[in-house]
Amino acid sequence: MTTTIDDPRLATDATDAVDGGVAARRRTAGLALLALATGAFAIGTTEFVSMGLLPQLAAGVGVDIPTAGHVISAYAVGVVVGAPVLAVLGARLPRRGLLLSLMGVILVGNLLTALAPGYGTLMGARFVAGLPHGAFFGVAALVAADLVSPKRRAQAVSLVMTGLTVATLLGVPAATWLGQGLGWRAAYGLVVGLVLLTLVMLALFVPRLPADRGASGRTELRALKEPQVLLTALAGAIGFGGMFSIYTYIAPTVTEVAGQGEGFVPFYLLAFGLGSVSGTLVGGRLADWSILRSTVLGAAAMGVLLATYAVTSQWLVAGMLTVFLISVSGGVFTIGLQMRLIQVAGRARTLGAALNHSALNAANALGAWLGGVVVAAGLGYPATAWLGVGLSVLGLVVLGISVALQRRTSLAAAAA
Known part of the structure; x- marks a missing residue:
């Protein structure tokens, strides 16, 4: 006998296949959003931890606290400058490759921060660390929005941005505590570790998406x-x-x-x-x-x-x-x-x-x-x-x- 589309077994198999495909897509999107949120957590930690370690930074590079406060401004200037410049330069790159590149610059900026021998180098390092900030969040928002249905795009973007806000609750206090106990360089060493983790997660979980x-x-x-x-x-x-x-x-x-x-x-x-x-x-x-x-x-x-x-x-x-x-x-x-x-x-x-x-x-x-x-x-x-x-x-x-x-x-x- 020829099996027709009315066969209950065929209908069940088809339903199971559809449900399995939806579940797989949701898992893929969920892991990708987690990777993006981890990157946001790392960026939020490096952005705000300097505020809690200004006395240690000042003593470490031989300047007073108000002068050390300029490193925060250097990071902010990097964000303002880097967001439009890097967004334009990376417009034609595939999304995952662009995210990895931006996170690579953040890695370099924080490594230079942790190893900075003096105030001038520290200022330059914080500027470099801030450059990819806006472009990363911008591209991450686009990737998050494209991974889900149109009705859930803003929710997906908000989940990525939650990584930044959670950093103010967990990442910054932890990095500050570490910096106060082991020296301010250790705080940025922690950020380096978070960035490395993000790079691995982005490579594994974010699908290939064209520009x-x-x-x-x-x-x-x-x-x-x-x-x-x-x-x-x-x-x-x-x-x-x-x-x-x-x-x-x-x-x-x-x-x-x-x-x-x-x-x-x-x-x-x-x-x-x-x-x-x-x-x-x-x-x-x-x-x-x-x-x-x-x-x-x-x-x-x-x-x-x-x-x-x-x-x-x-x-x-x-x-x-x-x-x-x-x-x-x-x-x-x-x-x-x-x-x-x-x-x-x-x-x-x-x-x-x-x-x-x-x-x-x-x-x-x-x-x-x-x-x-x-x-x-x-x-x-x-x-x-x-x-x-x-x-x-x-x-x-x-x-x-x-x-x-x-x-x-x-x-x-x-x-x-």
Whole structure:
């Protein structure tokens, strides 16, 4: 007898084959996302560990602490410069090969940091270590989005970004503890180990993915002429500055405004880290619902909560809870920005995705600098929160201009 498609055995086998294929794809995507998140964890650790080891760094290379603080700026400058440059140069490379190359540069930068004989070499090493930061996250976001269904793309990107936020909870404290006990070079040695682990995981678990069809450096550069890309990045650079205006001065706010001992500062930082992780995961789900609405919601909530912190910073529990919620809203905002930049960049997705991290590092510098101006003017540490409110509102204004321009362009195209 000829077996037909109505044969129950054939139907069962076909169903099992389909289910097995779906399960295999999910396992592949899961391992790839884990590899990308591990890379994000390594980058987050190297980005923030210098802040906790400034006294050791200063003593190790024979400079004072304020001068040693410039190594943090050197890393940030590397991120801002490297994100667009490396995204353009690597636009035509296969995704996995580009990720391995970028992580290789991070390896070199951290090796040079750990072996730096003096201040000048250390500054150069931190600049090199920062160069691939934005491009790695940008390419990792594209890979994560391409590995899953369209309805889960933002969630996949948020899972990768969670590696960065978890670094503030686990990687940075561990590296700081190691650096304080065995010397600051040991902290960057730990980062080197994390980078090596990432290289192995990327090679094993990330599938071969080609560059976008028609991608080229020239195509990527065109994104810098797109008003939507520039306005969205500007909204992030200004709007997220409010977060850093309070985060930079959180320690003196705890001790001088809330009247608590230095021992409570780590609990505030823990609350901030937990909020970042939560906000990043929530932001992924909200962005899959609506990229624009989640971005606006995150920015607006951050502004309201910063205003709240200007009042609650004088109390221990209320201040800590507000810091947690501010960080949650910041996570929602950054994931929305990441997905919107990918969306409005069109064919220049690599540069669009990488620009998010240039914008966030610019926000870091802007918020910290303006916060310092406010404090130096004698307005007090709670005034940094009011500064943050102003920056959040300005970011929303820029985002509103972006949306209005986009709608006007769409209406003009429909009428043509």
